Amino acid sequence: MTTHQGEQLTLAEMRSGQSGTVIEVLGGHGLVRRLEALGIRPGKKVTKISSALFRGPVTLRVDNAQVAVGFGMAKKIIVQVDKYLPQTS
């Protein structure tokens, strides 16, 4: 399974364990500010840790902190996913 280089996904679409760089936060000024205060802003490297069932919150790591964001917010965070090396079988 490979991921194309430069693929952009929302945080909600990412798989657990995937890392990438935040490109953009779609949404109003309020949301951008709140996420930014927790360290989630364009240019930051993030790793998705898990997502709860039934469109529950997504947990991610940014720097040394773990943050849980609601599913709706996760859909507004656009991430450039790191290139995966093709698995040799």
Place this chain on the structure above:
Amino acid sequence: MMRILLMGNPNVGKSALFSRLTGTHVIASNYPGTTVGFIKGYLRLGEERAELIDVPGTYTLEPSSKAEEVAVEMLKQGDLVINVVDATNLERNLNLTLQLLERQIPVIVALNMWDDTRHRGISIDAAKLEELLGVPVVPTVGITGQGIRELVKRLPEAKVPKDAPTYANSDERWTRVGDIVRQAQSLSHRHHRWYENLEDASSHPVWGVVIALLVLFATFWFVRFVGEGIISYVADPFFQGLWTPLLMKLSLALGGGGFWHNVLIGELIGGETNYSQSFGLLSTGLYIPFAAVLPYIVSFYLALGILEDVGYLPRLAVLMDTMLHRLGLHGYAIIPTILGFGCNVPGIMATRILESRKQRFIAATLISIGVPCAALQAMIIGLVGQQGVGYVAMVYGSLFISWVIIGLILNRVVKGFNPELLVEIPPYRWPPWRVIGEKLWLRVSGFIKEALPVVLGAVLVVNILYTLGVFDALADIAAPVLTGLWGLPKESVVAILVGFLRKDVAMGMLAPLALTAKQLVISSTVLAMFFPCVATFVVLARELGARDLLKSIGIMIAAVLIMGSLQNLVL
């Protein structure tokens, strides 16, 4: 007097630092939002005394919850800020630091959690950071007290940095933060630690649920085991072996009857004092708080303290989020709810960590109706438990069902919005036993100080009103509801009225009525849901305001009438 503010992001150890600086013990926990109001203490600065305020944590000076608004409000009244910075998350923390430096107030930085940096592969040059920020920077470890003396020594050096830059927008500020971090911090590679795998597992969709169930089960077991243990090995032997003989001597001295005998010792049952039935100040009045309730207060708060300081609760918030959204709340509402199981008062106060008015109203209402406090639970377990565990489960089941149904309805009816969860998940920490011990002592002594006078007062009032015959009249008035709807004897009106003072005493008053198991289930449920005790009522009024308080109480009365009648029909 100089007023010093302790400010920083949530969960960076402000409260632990506050304890160290002032010698006052306050509650500190490993999750964001422990402090919702502000806490004051004093510290000695050379010859002078200065006031130190533990300000609720905030990520930014643009607040998004009531607790954060408090923080920004406080800033206007301070003379100096100790900015507590989490050294393991320098970048995010410095964003607040730079905002503070723009405010023309002297600042000193406490670089806290210093001990945690090394194993995380972080090395920070504190002197460089000091130079870049233009204000003193002191590495500290709040939990052990390392660096505190240095921090106090350097307090007078706190200053407004010379020509402190102001930033046109937050992007510019972040750029500056990035510059500072690059120059002052270096990172080295390190391995994942075993407990970090556990951290990841506890927010995993499947393993997380399994862990949550195990944790909840273990907590119930622990609370019950420790509580029962203290009752059977400490409290009961003390009361039966030492206290009863003393009371019997007093009884003899008082002539075995009369007004004072009734007030102090109560009625003798078969020639003996009976702690569950006599109802004197010195018999039941002391037995309820010390032997029936206190053991459970100790065991509950010990378990809660461990859960809090390990850092588990925010993970539970993530797992519960989807369900709580249906009730008009989000996952973080689980924290006030769990605090409410100890005492509704701090539970309702903690609803301030929720962002919207709708959430706060729903959370506070649900706590006051559906969440029984530890004192009441101790009595329910003691009294209803005698009839069988199944009956206790019926009480909890009914409360849970009411909690869910009222939440579902309120979510539809109450206007306003319910924002999504956005919360920092703290790292797991090994429980700091000294802190847990201090916190337990604080909460237990708080219970004794606040509850004991009310319990004794309630017992006294009941005795006097009995003597005056007031209750007979009330019983007749209340009979249609009590007997007609709920199938309870009309004498139980006394217990329900006393529930307004103390719910544990109220449960104690049900004991002499010889109720059937079904009646016990109904009366316990009614007591738990009905009018909050006076202390809860006061905070509810303060947090909600008069109008919302009336609405909340209307919901409460409707709910209790319906639930009690349903139980009477179904059981």
